[in-house]
Amino acid sequence: MDRIRIAVLGASGYTGADLVRLAARHPNVEIVALTANTHAGKPLGEVFPHLGMLRLPDLARWEDVDWTRLDAAFCGLPHGTTQEITAAVLGENPALRMIDMSADFRLRNLDVYAEWYGHEHKAPGLQVEAVYGLTEHYREAIGSARLIACPGCYPTAALLALLPIVQNGLVEASDIIIDAKSGVSGAGRSLKQNTLFCEAGEGLSPYSIGKHRHAPEIEQEIGAKAGGPVIVNFTPHLIPMSRGELCTSYLRLSGDASPDDLRDALAAAYAGEEFVRVVGRGVIPQTQNVRGSNYVQIGVFEDRIPGRAIVVSVLDNLVKGSAGQAIQNMNVAFGLDETAGLLQLPLFP
Amino acid sequence: MDRIRIAVLGASGYTGADLVRLAARHPNVEIVALTANTHAGKPLGEVFPHLGMLRLPDLARWEDVDWTRLDAAFCGLPHGTTQEITAAVLGENPALRMIDMSADFRLRNLDVYAEWYGHEHKAPGLQVEAVYGLTEHYREAIGSARLIACPGCYPTAALLALLPIVQNGLVEASDIIIDAKSGVSGAGRSLKQNTLFCEAGEGLSPYSIGKHRHAPEIEQEIGAKAGGPVIVNFTPHLIPMSRGELCTSYLRLSGDASPDDLRDALAAAYAGEEFVRVVGRGVIPQTQNVRGSNYVQIGVFEDRIPGRAIVVSVLDNLVKGSAGQAIQNMNVAFGLDETAGLLQLPLFP
Amino acid sequence: MDRIRIAVLGASGYTGADLVRLAARHPNVEIVALTANTHAGKPLGEVFPHLGMLRLPDLARWEDVDWTRLDAAFCGLPHGTTQEITAAVLGENPALRMIDMSADFRLRNLDVYAEWYGHEHKAPGLQVEAVYGLTEHYREAIGSARLIACPGCYPTAALLALLPIVQNGLVEASDIIIDAKSGVSGAGRSLKQNTLFCEAGEGLSPYSIGKHRHAPEIEQEIGAKAGGPVIVNFTPHLIPMSRGELCTSYLRLSGDASPDDLRDALAAAYAGEEFVRVVGRGVIPQTQNVRGSNYVQIGVFEDRIPGRAIVVSVLDNLVKGSAGQAIQNMNVAFGLDETAGLLQLPLFP
Amino acid sequence: MDRIRIAVLGASGYTGADLVRLAARHPNVEIVALTANTHAGKPLGEVFPHLGMLRLPDLARWEDVDWTRLDAAFCGLPHGTTQEITAAVLGENPALRMIDMSADFRLRNLDVYAEWYGHEHKAPGLQVEAVYGLTEHYREAIGSARLIACPGCYPTAALLALLPIVQNGLVEASDIIIDAKSGVSGAGRSLKQNTLFCEAGEGLSPYSIGKHRHAPEIEQEIGAKAGGPVIVNFTPHLIPMSRGELCTSYLRLSGDASPDDLRDALAAAYAGEEFVRVVGRGVIPQTQNVRGSNYVQIGVFEDRIPGRAIVVSVLDNLVKGSAGQAIQNMNVAFGLDETAGLLQLPLFP
Known part of the structure; x- marks a missing residue:
């Protein structure tokens, strides 16, 4: 070819x-x-x-x-x-x-x-x-799309973790709290005081509380699975590292759903996927595990509060959160092996 | 003297x-x-x-x-x-x-x-x-105590932010989610693989999900104000910095309480306190602002989800979260000016 | 007063x-x-x-x-x-x-x-x-000066280590190599691409090789002690940390001078000084040891090459390298205790 | 195959x-x-x-x-x-x-x-x-060797920069000063206090001054090119980053050799090499430019002191400084394309 x-x-x-x-x-x-x-x-x-x-x-x-x-x-x-x-x-x-x-x-x-x-x-x-370019969930439409709108880094991390759970009705879509943490590269290369080494280093803080532009994107996709409009809490934090993104999602379980049900739903949704990995019980996702790569890790945990669960997802914001997923979408769009050019392993340490 | x-x-x-x-x-x-x-x-x-x-x-x-x-x-x-x-x-x-x-x-x-x-x-x-050594809330008992049990770093950050709010009945005590983030010094100086520079640097992850030993301490104190047993979600994360701790607390408002009511309750509780500072509307607490000092910053924010609020609190885990508060308690116990020896300003950058 | x-x-x-x-x-x-x-x-x-x-x-x-x-x-x-x-x-x-x-x-x-x-x-x-404000070496003139020109951070680190050695004729002034390393705060708060977190983090490089403006300042002062014009090698490097400065000075010994002679000269020059500390044989200065403080550490080491020695000096570029020394000079100028307001201890970790 | x-x-x-x-x-x-x-x-x-x-x-x-x-x-x-x-x-x-x-x-x-x-x-x-596995300089012997001793990370960085210069007689081999800086991963994954995040972070220091075990390895190889025993100054420093190594080598020029002669000798030696890149005049090598890759950058600079030059070389200590060079040697030993499996590009930021 x-x-x-x-x-x-x-x-x-x-x-x-x-x-x-x-x-x-x-x-x-x-x-x-x-x-x-x-x-x-x-x-x-x-x-x-x-x-x-x-x-x-x-x-x-x-x-x-x-x-x-x-x-x-x-x-x-x-x-x-x-x-x-x-x-x-x-x-x-x-x-x-x-x-x-x-x-x-x-x-x-x-x-x-x-x-x-x-x-x-x-x-x-x-x-x-335009087709929304969350590859694992819009693969078919991406295959024939002329204009592919790749998701933001935060939406990719959040949605990969939440969509199969919401779609299966396992949690209350009206009570989703996403505490998100990102490395500084998410802010881009333009000159801003808050991304200087001396300002962002050795410290952390939330930002854009209640008004980050990735919130409506997350709501759009969760709403599509939930079958109606949804408002989520999405609170990003700036972390003193260059790459990496982690979402800690706090969820209220529906009916008698259990954390294991959530893990099963995720495992079923991503069986056969190269890049999205649902980790075993007790294994904690870390951004270090995916740095520089197109891989995603998702873990499910029990909450101390009965009837609740915690889902943790990690990715590299510049790869699966941006350029890597874009390449993945190109591979789909052109009928290539979806992993072509994307199998570089994470760089650790 | x-x-x-x-x-x-x-x-x-x-x-x-x-x-x-x-x-x-x-x-x-x-x-x-x-x-x-x-x-x-x-x-x-x-x-x-x-x-x-x-x-x-x-x-x-x-x-x-x-x-x-x-x-x-x-x-x-x-x-x-x-x-x-x-x-x-x-x-x-x-x-x-x-x-x-x-x-x-x-x-x-x-x-x-x-x-x-x-x-x-x-x-x-x-x-x-033993008297619980959260100075601003147990000052009188500390004054005459022989054994003062200083709170953990996380409980100090969480409780200073939450106690006045819970005491005033402004939030549902059964639905408190505390997403906490700490620098690596919280893990102490003993040799552990996960606190090596190459392991903790350029990455982050939650740990001890649902089972961190600071949870019962937080529940004890919130329960005392709420008037009954309370279970909270407390989820700590390890952040690639040496000092600093930040709690993002996600709260469900009681009745028609508003975020402004929360801020007012905090401002009233800490009026006249040297070390606990409630920041103005829209100001975001940062751990950088308190590094190396005994100061605490607390901010209150609207959630996108109606009927909810977000409270953010920061401190230096080794100072107000440990040694500084210990000195503050000594000052109280011996009848000294409570700020004696503790007015060093934060080190930034 | x-x-x-x-x-x-x-x-x-x-x-x-x-x-x-x-x-x-x-x-x-x-x-x-x-x-x-x-x-x-x-x-x-x-x-x-x-x-x-x-x-x-x-x-x-x-x-x-x-x-x-x-x-x-x-x-x-x-x-x-x-x-x-x-x-x-x-x-x-x-x-x-x-x-x-x-x-x-x-x-x-x-x-x-x-x-x-x-x-x-x-x-x-x-x-x-103007009087050159290297306090330990110009104390008397500073006492009566109206205009005090505080040295740059690098010159302070280099000169405190080198002046007593040069003054005692222990090294060849024509063969001084100063490999200097600085934290990013030395570049100030203005917006520059190379001081962004993502650019300066997780990496290092020299800069201004052969043309940094602190070189002539170092040469002026060494020349004054050496009794004639001197050209030094001064090569600064940008290090991924906010504060701290370290000079590794490579020196050719004069006659039969030994590294111990250098250490003795430094110890004699700074006996009784609060802020300049000559560490013992085998002890390695670290910027971590002086962070946030007005203290300086200087150590002397044998080189593997016979007839050479290595002197290592560290300080906090914003304190003894700038604001702290400025306060110290004010104390001298106004006849105060020279350490007034400057005894804050280093912040570690 | x-x-x-x-x-x-x-x-x-x-x-x-x-x-x-x-x-x-x-x-x-x-x-x-x-x-x-x-x-x-x-x-x-x-x-x-x-x-x-x-x-x-x-x-x-x-x-x-x-x-x-x-x-x-x-x-x-x-x-x-x-x-x-x-x-x-x-x-x-x-x-x-x-x-x-x-x-x-x-x-x-x-x-x-x-x-x-x-x-x-x-x-x-x-x-x-055993054959010394500095690929670009021992390629032929590596091809038929049964036991390949890959160089240390520091020797690789230093020798790639110095061997062509020494071999061409352009500098005094008796007056070589190598100020080396390494990320913390060079110390390995074993538990040591000085490689904890809180100890190595936000600071730097030299270590093993005059007695680092990479010194004799460097001297062996430089001596081989110089035609006799050589003692070099090799002074390593621990830098708060995970990966990366930089050598700043301070050299005394022989006869009327110029910095440009050094650059020319390096360019000639590495013409056609994929992994060793001699940068143009004024371009400064940075470890950020080679992170995660098998590439090396070398730059030559004028010193302010007449008759001297500065050579700067950078690599990733775990790749070209260890595992990458090992793979490169395997490629040579088995007659494969020398770049097979090694063309991953640097990860920046």
């Missing part, structure tokens, strides 16, 4: 760089274009020295790419900038598969989008077409 | 060292003895080079200390070893004030102690006498 | 904040003004929440301070901006003692200043008057 | 685990046995959860492995234990290729071995046979 000819939009950000890291070693991919408008003309190795050993096209303005020569594009642009660019790119090459890692096409309800992002959606037609 | 003559039992551990750090600069204290049986004969500076500039007595076996010459003793020994030593020391000098930083005298119910620690309490008579 | 009335210029930077941390607990100081022009009007606690418990004047524009009411000013402004402001402030109040933590008045030779900073010195008259 | 059947001795240490991480994804390798005598009987995933998704043989005692069925063995045992085990294994299967990551066979001079390791070598016959 010919190699899939891809472009990476926004190659100067962390998700873009991790996409390149994976795509450059993918057996079925050829990287044809890299865009980063503020760095156009530079080799990627100047912006990301860890990738300097690769022979790659220089960074270019996205307007200067010949999109007709491409089979797929990965988009790692900041939220809000993707809609118009996606429309333009797909206008130029309607056959291209666009795999978006931004938040722009994740919310199916345009009103919810406008409420959380503060402006009307700029490509509502494309939003209708 | 003459200086209070103190000993520190277990001076080779982190809490012992932090006690020395504070006591050595306390205007009303003289350090007369330091014990560490496995290091007896060494200067403290050999075990803790950061304290090498102090002129202090060498480390000694506790059996070799003349307890009759002392006014107070601070105990930083491992859990389980304190009961018999305390009995012996108080036998030798019944007038001595024992300020215990271990867990040995925190649980008033001896059955609960036996259940969680796996053996009968070895000094039940002293347990009856 | 009345309290010394001070202002802190540049209170929104890390050195300014650490000055406030120390000054607020100094028994002989009253903080009368804090300036930070871009944050004027805000309380300090909004910019540095860890200092939010202090009752302090709000941040102001420096032009709005009544300098005639002040006894001393500490300047933590960025390099290059201090000269004109110092001239203006001293113009308004010629009796004020200005203790400058910036680099603006450290180089006695104005040509060297122009060469390294790229512009002519803007207050040459004041430069002539 | 049939897969190479390998065993990993000492699979419960960090180097063993990294060997498994790489070998498990190597296209030409089958992992047939894993030994760890203290963990015999356990699955590897119990000891290293990040490898739990692999289907691998359980950990076994090395005495229980059928060595006749194997083509190669990688040895990650502690120093001193390898000699007798290697002799036994090769006795059982003389055709096996033994690739040793311990220090046991690195020193060709048995007297030097005895001096540094405190006992006579236990397999002197095998020592004679």
Whole structure:
């Protein structure tokens, strides 16, 4: 088979760089274009020295790419900038598969989008077409989608753990508390005081309490399984590490469901999945166990409070939480082995 | 006034060292003895080079200390070893004030102690006498106590945030979820694989889910305010930093109580307190803000789920969570200014 | 004695904040003004929440301070901006003692200043008057100085270790190699990509090789002791920690000098000094041992190469390397006990 | 081609685990046995959860492995234990290729071995046979060697940077100062106080000054190129990060050699090498750029002192410094593409 000819939009950000890291070693991919408008003309190795050993096209303005020569594009642009660019790119090459890692096409309800992002959606037609790229749950639709909206890192960690449980009616969907913890790379490479080493190091704090933009995305998907609108508590915390994400979900069991029932439902849902691993009773997921990889670990625990359970899920926010899942979706979209290019093992220590 | 003559039992551990750090600069204290049986004969500076500039007595076996010459003793020994030593020391000098930083005298119910620690309490008579050393809530009893059982670090962080709220009946005591996060120093200086730099760094995980020994201590105190037995969810996580502790408490509001009511109750409870600070609406507590100090920050937040609230509290686990609160209790017990020796400001960055 | 009335210029930077941390607990100081022009009007606690418990004047524009009411000013402004402001402030109040933590008045030779900073010195008259604030070596001059130019953090670490050795002719001044390592706070709080948590964490690199602005300052002082111009190798490295600085100095011994001779010279030079500690043979200085404190540790070691020695010195770059030494100089300048307000012990872990 | 059947001795240490991480994804390798005598009987995933998704043989005692069925063995045992085990294994299967990551066979001079390791070598016959596994410099001998002694992490970093320079006579071999910095994983997974998170975090210090066991190994190889015995200064420092190693080498130029001559010599030596990259003038190597990969970066810089130069080299101590180079040597020994299984890109951030 010919190699899939891809472009990476926004190659100067962390998700873009991790996409390149994976795509450059993918057996079925050829990287044809890299865009980063503020760095156009530079080799990627100047912006990301860890990738300097690769022979790659220089960074270019996205307007200067010949999109007709491409089979797929990965988009790692900041939220809000993707809609118009996606429309333009797909206008130029309607056959291209666009795999978006931004938040722009994740919310199916345009009103919810406008409420959380503060402006009307700029490509509502494309939003209708977009498929939510949580691979293990939307595999079939992804196979034929032209526009794939990869989930956020937090939603991936939360939803992989919760969807099979909610779908089986094992917990009260109205009483879900997700205490989430993320490494600093989730905030991206732009300059912010709170992500300086001296500010984020040796300390932690919650942020965006009650108003993080990943909440509506989680609610959309849980609601779809629960059969109606759902409000969840989602409280993220910034942890002094670069990569990794952990969700501790506190759940009220339905009827006489037990923590073992939850584990069984997860095990059944992910039997045969390479990347989602339900750990055994008593085994505790750790972000260290999945760092740098596309793997996810999910564990279920009894609560001291009767009638409740705790589910813990971990992933690498830049891989399964972003670039890795994007590659996984490309593999599905192009009919490749779904694990192609993604079997790098976690880096520990 | 003459200086209070103190000993520190277990001076080779982190809490012992932090006690020395504070006591050595306390205007009303003289350090007369330091014990560490496995290091007896060494200067403290050999075990803790950061304290090498102090002129202090060498480390000694506790059996070799003349307890009759002392006014107070601070105990930083491992859990389980304190009961018999305390009995012996108080036998030798019944007038001595024992300020215990271990867990040995925190649980008033001896059955609960036996259940969680796996053996009968070895000094039940002293347990009856012990006063729980959460300074802001037991100040009067501490003033006249001979044996002060300082709370654990997690209970201090959780209870300071929750007690005024529960006491005022503002939340359902049966539905309290405490997602707690701690730096690695909480695990002490003994050698364990999971606290190696390469294991604990760049990652995080929960631990002791549903069975951490600080849970019964939290339940004891919340139950006392709630007027009956209470079971709480308490789920600790190990964070890649040395010092600091943060509790995110998820609460169901009673009746028509609002998050503002919670904040008001906390503000009223701690008005005039030097060390417990209730931050304003929208301000987020961070462990960075209290590192190395005896200060606590508490913030209250609306939940997205109606009828719920989130309370966030932070402290330094070795200071207000241990050695600092111990000094504060000594100040109370001896009628000193409660802030004496404790006004060092947080170290940031 | 009345309290010394001070202002802190540049209170929104890390050195300014650490000055406030120390000054607020100094028994002989009253903080009368804090300036930070871009944050004027805000309380300090909004910019540095860890200092939010202090009752302090709000941040102001420096032009709005009544300098005639002040006894001393500490300047933590960025390099290059201090000269004109110092001239203006001293113009308004010629009796004020200005203790400058910036680099603006450290180089006695104005040509060297122009060469390294790229512009002519803007207050040459004041430069002539300035005294180099390496307390242990310029104590007498500091006592009567109006303008004290506190050394940089690296020069303090290097010079305290090297000056007594060079002065005693024990090493070849023409063959000094200083491999220096610093925590990230040395780069300040301004937003730079290389000081983001994800960039500086879990890695290290040298920087400014052969051209760091602290090199001429080190050469000036070593040259003064050596009796002629000296060129040193000074190679700084950025280390993934917030605070701390370590210099490993590689030295060629003169004549038949031995490492023990070096240690003896250092011990003699610093006998009776509270803050500079020469450790015993075989004891290795660690930045952990001085974190958050004004203490310095210096150790001397044999090299495997005959005729050479290694000297290791550590300090906290924000304390003895900046704000602490500034306070120490104030104590000297005002005839106070030199250790006043500076005896806080290192924070470990 | 049939897969190479390998065993990993000492699979419960960090180097063993990294060997498994790489070998498990190597296209030409089958992992047939894993030994760890203290963990015999356990699955590897119990000891290293990040490898739990692999289907691998359980950990076994090395005495229980059928060595006749194997083509190669990688040895990650502690120093001193390898000699007798290697002799036994090769006795059982003389055709096996033994690739040793311990220090046991690195020193060709048995007297030097005895001096540094405190006992006579236990397999002197095998020592004679062993080939030093610095791939880029001993490729031909490695190709036919039965016993390959992979260099230590520090020697790999130092020698790759220095050998071409010394060989070309560009620097004085008698005046080489190597200031080395390593992440904590270099100390292994055994329990030591100084590698606890709280001890190694937020600080740094040198260690083993003048007596680190990697010094004689470096001297052996530099001496071989210099044409006579050499003593170098090698001073390692422990850095608060898990992986990564950086050597800053301070060199005195010979005759009229220039820094550019050094860079040219390195560029010529490594032209065509995949893993050793000489960076351009002004580009600074960073450990972040090679983390998790088999790549090395080397840069050359002018010193401020005339007639001197600075060479900076970086690698990942567990990959090119240990397991990666071991795999690279296996590739050479078995006539495979030298980069097989080793092209994983660095993980950043």
